[in-house]
Amino acid sequence: MERPLIEISALNKEFRGGIQALRDVDLTVASGEVVVVLGPSGSGKSTLIRCINGLETTTGGSIRVDGQQVNGISQRRWRKVRLNVGMVFQNYALFPHLNVLGNITLAPRRAGIMRRAEAEDEARRLLDMVGLADKETAPVASLSGGQQQRVAICRALAMQPKVLLFDEPTSALDPEMVGEVLAVMKRLAQEGITMICVTHEMGFARSAADRVIFMDQGEIVEMASPDNFFTAPKAERSRRFLELISRHDA
Amino acid sequence: MSYEFSFPYIWGATPDLFQGLWMTLLVSLVSIAISVVLGTVCACLRLFKVPVLSQIATAYVHFMRSTPLLVQLYFIFYGLASLGLGLGGFWSGVLALSLWGGAYNTENVRGGLAAVPKGLQEAALSLGLRPALYLRLVALPIGLRVCIPAMLNTSVSVLKNSSYLQAIGVAELTFVAMNRVAMDFRTLEMFLAIGLIYLTIVLLLSAAVRRLEAVLQAPFRTA
Ligand SMILES: Nc1ncnc2c1ncn2[C@@H]1O[C@H](COP(=O)(O)OP(=O)(O)OP(=O)(O)O)[C@@H](O)[C@H]1O
């Protein structure tokens, strides 16, 4: 059997001040899998995926990324791990002083992965894929939120990571722009890119996820296929969460 | 006794004034350049909380901002000379002005870096950029742009404060004027003349920096 891309076991995270954000979290993600993380605010979703690329330190348990033990390693070694782990943030976090092409090519060029021409070709290919071929020289501030988030996805993809982490990629968007970003994410899911997505988009979870994880108070309460989770949630807390969501959506 | 203002006197003094102006510009521009670099380095040390060096930078800023420039100047010119490390007027002046301006620029650049959205560092790290590259390619280009107006203020102060250098015998504008006054007692003429010259170079410097700001604001280069 192929070794899982991400293996998390008994992961704990306690923030300074005593907040226990993660409690004994176990999660294994295989290559090509799409995992959607659901849960109420403050349940530890962001903390979980931020531990996977070292933006948070952990206080217990273990994480393996692509077979390598990563908890407690130095920032220098994290850099190497992060080359394989892309991240897309809620607020895009594009570099405002660079144009679209500059944002996408900065890291591949500076990490020594690609030469300029190669990186720009790859950037154009990615921009074309997300429907922004005409924006390569645009300053990022001139783009809409949905366009910026698609550029941010290209920026992460340009590093050719083995796994992409999404932290509420559509939560900062105006409703009419959510669809264009989800469409790109669905396409990536179909192409077999390994993804862990924190999102409140139930439609995306249903249609794109291989597995849904429901978190509450730092724990994984339920882990199931989207079909099972949405039609027959096992845990009481999952049921209450889904009720709350459906009332919102109605 | 009535004082007769004499334009021809100023005219006659122009060669001297030009020599002084040249020295003022030389000392100021060298000091401004050093103070910008020094301020940037110290601000970066503080941003990354580099052990020891960041504490030294903090103490340095505090010390420079809490003591008079003239005292600093005398300390460097006479104090170091008494230790056998005399630098001479010009370099003592440059050192004092650079250290003084560097302290203020540390605070200016710190302010600029603080305006860089925190998420950008996480974005850069998650892309596998080294912290040093993040600093050079993201934080400084954004932060330095933000603090250009503040650095202009500091640079104008450095330029004006170069007039203190007359106290250690550097033949800059004010020194030239004082010398002429000591010989000819044409106080109004000389101080009006150098006042106007200082005003002009400050205005020119401001205009140049505004141009620079506009140039840097406009294009969003590829890195
Ligand atoms: N830097 C921090 N310092 C202290 N506590 C933190 C920090 N970051 C998060 N927390 C706490 O950890 C818990 C989990 O936070 P986390 O951001 O992971 O939740 P989340 O599920 O992503 O919520 P949301 O849906 O609001 O984004 C919360 O109680 C939060 O207040």
Ligand SMILES: [Mg+2]
């Ligand atoms: Mg979150």
